[in-house]
Amino acid sequence: MPEPPPPAQPSPPQNPHEAVAPTGSGGAADLAMTEAETLEGGGRTAAGNVHNKPRSLWSDAWRELRRNPVFIISAALILFLVVISLWPQLIVSTNPLHCELAKSQAGREPGHPFGFDTQGCDVYARTVYGARASVTVGICATLGVALLGSLVGGLAGFFGGWADALLSRAADIFFGIPVILGGLVFLSVVTSSTVWPVVGFIVLLGWPQIARIARGAVITAKQHDYVQAARALGASNGRMLLRHVAPNAVAPVIVVATIALGTYIALEATLSFLGVGLRPPTVSWGIDISNAAAQIRNAPHMLLWPAGALSLTVLAFIMLGDAVRDALDPKLR
Template identity: 80%
Template sequence: MPESPEPQDAITPAGGGAMSLATSEAETLEKGPPPSGGVPTGRPRSLWSDAWQDLRRNPVFVVSALIIVFLVLIAIWPEMIASGNPLQCDLAKAQDGSAPGHPFGYDAQGCDVYTRTVHGARASITVGICATAGATLLGSVLGGLAGFFGGWWDALLSRLADIFFGIPIILGGLVFLSVVTSGSVWPVVGFIVLLGWPQISRIARGAVVTAKQNDYVQAARALGAGNGRMLLRHIAPNAVAPVIVVATIALGTYIALEATLSFIGVGLKPPTVSWGIDISNASVQIRNAPHMLLWPAGALSITVLAFIMLGDAVRDALDPKLR
């Protein structure tokens, strides 16, 4: 019998058909989607990258960040915009108003208000940053350990924090700082850290308690990860966001607290230049020379507001519930 011709659509191992289609699809998957379309490749975006993208588009963050950068610059290098000596005074010009080269006028001792306002940023920014760093570090460590280990350690730290919460901060400043003879920034920083860490501690404890219940932490524990590895590698990076938010807002509060303590005479003391000291000296002359109070008080208000606005913007960017 004559052999029947092979069908035209027959599939041969070396030819086209399903084998060729499978090969082409495999090559396409290996090459990835085309650059102009398809699903984008690369690493998935994290919480921090999403937060940074939101912050860059937030005008509140941009404005507050620019103000804070400017304040930090003049705190480090006040001579950049004020070349005078804040301690050089002339009683003949006491309480005089604005003059060429002295736009803010003079205070009751004949000192240039503009120069003292610029140089006063150093003390306030130093106290705010150092006190926030110290309170955040101490509170995060103690609160994180309490939330991670629990038990008697958690109970002990919680009761200790309650004791410090019960101390009125102004009254505590009067008692603690009245016995300190130094008028530098470090006793004030130490006092703020002493009474500021419990707030950070509670935030850190709650964040760690929430994070350690996640599945990835339980999986790491099941795989034999130690307490140190779980706390530093898996829990801390996912619990630090609320601590950063609270610390950023607290920084502005600590600057206002330093000015308050200096105003009542137990914080910074002369010859240290401080907005709180200048506001205290100007308060008795507010009717005769209001410019003495206006400029240091305005600088203090803008600084505190800038840090609070920055904290609000960071909170909105890092809180997934607000997205």
């Protein structure tokens, strides 16, 4: 008599988690199975989307800046100014120091779209070449102010105590010096016609503003938990300041320095207008505005173009600073 066939074995489940809970095992097993499936699906998602990492403050700021038309317009204008400052011969072929008295205060003519000044110099060439001095003063002064102010303010805010009191009182002394009066006194004894005396004067009187901003940002940053944890792990003061505090306190300094750059360009033009800033033969918007002020009724074009270029440059840097401030401040988004 043949043996009866063995009972059919159930086919293995397609999902290995189906074998965990038998039929009718209850809510606890179903919950465990659901959680396992969720974890497995999340693992697959994380493995397939490794690039979806939390963005930093700087990546978020750059993403906001790229969408801001104010930033795009101001950055394009500033890039154009930097390019013509480095290579003015790209858009002008006339020597700004070549003058013809026979064309004094003459209007526009072919090849000279802005006319001529009192000495017969090409206003267009002088306007283009004048960007070099203004942009150089603005960028160099801003870098010097940012470095000196950040160093003094960062040390004062991080160490506190007598160091904070000493450095803060030193900043208050320089804050009390009027900028224009100080420029008239300090630069009147300088005989150099280069941009460096003006840059040094701006750095000398401009660093206290950045120092106050940096001091407040460092005091706020050093109270965070990650700084206290680094201190508890035995990190040195230099390591905490450079690796943990400074990167998280630099954003306000960048915003203020960007806005101040346009202010420094306007300050250089003001000092040059008063005769104590840049001096001939240096080509400067402030010098041209000073020379054109007395002839504004007879030849307004002498004043219009350099003053317009100065105003547009200052406006571009202020707009850039506002856009950077909005991007770096999460509260303004």
